[in-house]
Amino acid sequence: MELSEKDEKYIISLLKQGKKVEAIAFIKDKTGMTLKEAKDYIDKKNDNEYYDKNMSISEEDEQYLSSLINENKELEAVTFLHKNKDMSLLEAKNYTDRLILNKNIETKKENSRKWNSVYDEKLNTFVPNLARQKKALKIMKGVFLILLLISLVQLIFLDRSSDIKIIIFSFSILGILVLMITLPLGSLSIHYIENKLKKLENLEVSNQFEVKAFISNFDLFLQVLGILIFIIIIPILFIKNYKGVDYKNYKEIFYFFGLIAITAAGIYELLKMLKNKKYSLNIDSREITLLYNKNEIKSIKIEKINFIKFYDKKVKRGGRTNIPIIEIFDMEKNVFTKMEVKISDYILLKKYFERHKIMVDDNFKML
Structure with a gap:
């Protein structure tokens, strides 16, 4: 069970009175935490370098600090906290940094519609803009039908002796073929994303x-494939084409050692990927x-x-x-x-x- 805002205020009042034991007991009874978890929760309150200071920052102060941050006056915000809220310079800077981080997070949410993604409130994250994709797919379907109609008319009145008409007809057919491939793929992509988002929404922590x-299996495959190419195919071609390598020729030696270095780097990356997994x-x-x-x-x-x-x-x-x-x-x-x-x-x-x-x-x- 989570603590409500009212519970948090009550805990703060207990801590202000120095009643740490009572606060721990209250949290333990209210949330079902173990004694150790409840104690850790209270310790966080006491250890948090912002805790006592933040209680004295009013909503008006928060608005003033936000206005300074919006005007990129971070130094003035730090100075205000240091002089008026009895914070050390480090505490004031850390508090300001958190306000800036909060502002950046909110700004990203507001500006998300400018790109190919939107902010999903249920998932609380950026997701593909399916509405835009569906709209684009609808336009493509319209273009497909128009091209199909034009091609049928062209076919009926096609003058094979006219090179221009043949070229126009060829481009129309090419456009139809491209859209015949693109439209099903686009529909499948949208359907896949919709199902994926539904599954993610149903996740419970x-x-x-x-x-x-x-580690992506596809990335592993590409890495292994690249190494095999360098280890097997390229050395074979190298030996085949340069049977009589002149070892006094520094250029040929450079190529050979370059090949070894690239192969070694590929193996190193593969081992790192396997380790990270x-x-x-x-x-x-x-x-x-x-x-x-x-x-x-x-x-x-x-x-x-x-x-x-x-x-x-x-x-x-x-x-x-x-x-x-x-x-x-x-x-x-x-x-x-x-x-x-x-x-x-x-x-x-x-x-x-x-x-x-x-x-x-x-x-x-x-x-």
Whole structure:
């Protein structure tokens, strides 16, 4: 059971009075947490460097700080907090950074319709703009029917002696063939995305679940294929074409060692991918454990997490993939872990962190 806003205010009042034990007992009874979990929750309240300071920041102050941030006056915001709210410079800067992060998150939501994705309120993330895709598909169907009608008229009155008419007719047929392939593929794509989104909407997060690092099988296949090409095919061609290699010719030696270096780099990347596949996150109530090959590496309490960042995996030449990457930052803003995950796990993790009121900076957009 989650704590209501009224419960939170009551807990704050107990802590103000120095009644930490009563606050722990209240949380334990109200939520069903264990004694240790309730104590950790209260410790977060006491350890949070913003906690006591934030209680003195009024709604009017928040609006003033937001106006400064909107005007890119971050230094003035830090100065205001430092002088008027009895914060240290570090506390003031960290608080301002969180306000900026919040602003950026909201701005992304508002501007999402400018691109090929929209913000889905149910999933609380960016999804493909199906309405736009359906509209484009409808236009393509209209073009297809027009081309079909034009082609039929052209066929009836076709003058085979006219090169221009033959060329126009050929282009019409070509357009029809292209659309005959594109339209079914577009319809299937929309249908697939709709089903996928419905499944994601039905996902329910539990108190205990595991998230395994995701490595695309297609990427693995391409990596292995590339290595095989360099190991088998290219050396064979090299030996076949250069039987009489002059080892005094530095150019030929350079090509040979370059081939070896590329192959070694490919093998290294493959081993790294296979290694990364062995990582996983074990979520157990309010604790997250990083595992490698099912062996614990380190863990972090939910209370010690500063914020979460999601973004899509980039590829060469500025491209992007449909693979989300999660980064977990601790209170010192150090990266606890960075991992590629499946889209379904991305949704589960978002729900989990939002349930525990952890700030999430989400830059991932589903393709």
